Amino acid sequence: MRIKKAVIPAAGMGTRFLPISRSIPKELIPIIDRPTIHYIVEEAVASGIEDILIIISEEKQSITNYFRGLSEQELKLSERKDMKGLKSLGMITEKSNIYYTKQEEPLGLGDAIRYAKDFVGDEPFAVLLGDDVIYSDKPCIKQLMEVYDRFGTSILGVRKVDKENIIKYGNLKGQLKEDKIYIVDALVEKPVDNEIYSNIAVLGRYIITPGIFEILDNIEPGKDEEIQLTDGLNLLAQKETVYAYEFEGRRYDIGNKMGFLEANIEYALRDEGFSQDFIKYILKIAEKHNKI
Numbered sequence: 001m002r003i004k005k006a007v008i009p010a011a012g013m014g015t016r017f018l019p020i021s022r023s024i025p026k027e028l029i030p031i032i033d034r035p036t037i038h039y040i041v042e043e044a045v046a047s048g049i050e051d052i053l054i055i056i057s058e059e060k061q062s063i064t065n066y067f068r069g070l071s072e073q074e075l076k077l078s079e080r081k082d083m084k085g086l087k088s089l090g091m092i093t094e095k096s097n098i099y100y101t102k103q104e105e106p107l108g109l110g111d112a113i114r115y116a117k118d119f120v121g122d123e124p125f126a127v128l129l130g131d132d133v134i135y136s137d138k139p140c141i142k143q144l145m146e147v148y149d150r151f152g153t154s155i156l157g158v159r160k161v162d163k164e165n166i167i168k169y170g171n172l173k174g175q176l177k178e179d180k181i182y183i184v185d186a187l188v189e190k191p192v193d194n195e196i197y198s199n200i201a202v203l204g205r206y207i208i209t210p211g212i213f214e215i216l217d218n219i220e221p222g223k224d225e226e227i228q229l230t231d232g233l234n235l236l237a238q239k240e241t242v243y244a245y246e247f248e249g250r251r252y253d254i255g256n257k258m259g260f261l262e263a264n265i266e267y268a269l270r271d272e273g274f275s276q277d278f279i280k281y282i283l284k285i286a287e288k289h290n291k292i
C-alpha cells in the first residue's frame, strides 16, 4: 500500500524556546526566510504525499494563517507567471491538501497522534515531527517510504547519537538486519542511566501502521506523565514487526536554541544567493571573537 498521508504534530508547548514560543509557535520560527514547518511540509510533498494533517493547539492558529498566506502568495506569483518565485517557494500549497485539527490538552505526542485517527483511516501513514528539520539529497520521509515498500510495516527513522545525548530521545533496542536496518525489539522514551539500550535515537520521522491507534487509546501516561508515542510504538513492536532505518541527512532540532542557530548558519552557507558574502562575514567575525 502506498503512503499517501502525513501527520505533522505541531501542538507541543515549546518550553525549550521560551520566551518567544509564548507568542510564536516554535514551528513558525524561521530558518532564513521560511518557518521550519514549511521545510517539513516541503519534505512530505517532495516525497509524493498529498494529504497532510497538522495537529495544532488552541494557541497555534498562526500556523494555519501562515499556510493561507503562502497559498495566496503562490496564487499571486502564478498569475504573474513568476516561475522562479514559485519554484523557490516549492508550490507546496498547490501540490498538497493541508488539514488541521486541534489537540485539546497538552497530553503528549502519543495523545496528539490519536487525533489523526479519522484522517488516516485504515492505512499506514507518515509522521514528521514539527521541529525536526532534516536536510538531505533524498527527502528523509521518502527514504523511510522506500524501506516501507520492501517490508510493508512500520519504519522508524533513527540515527546514532553521542552517548550523552541519548537521554533526549526515544531509544532503540534492536537487531541489525542488514546495513542501516534494524528489527525493533524494544523502545524507551528518554532513558535514564540503566534504562539506556543503545546509542541509537528515534529522530522525528516515522511510517506507522494504523494498529497504533488502538494501542494509544489504551496506553497509560509515561515519561513526564504524557502519553508517549515511543511507548505506543514499543507495544506495537511486541505485536507486529517494526523496523528502524538509519536515514541519511543532516538533522536540526529546531526546538532548541543551538539547533536553531546551526540550521540558520548552515542554510545560509548553502544559499547560492548570499553564501559568499556570508562566509566572508563569518570568517571576519569569528576571528574577532576567537580569543584562544
Ligand code: G1P
Pocket: 012, 109, 129, 132, 168, 169, 170, 171, 189, 190, 201, 202, 203, 204, 229, 230, 253, 255
Ligand atoms: C520527541 C519524541 C522522541 C524523539 C524526539 C525527536 O521528543 O518523544 O522520542 O526522539 O521527539 O526529536 P521531544 O523532542 O518532543 O521531547
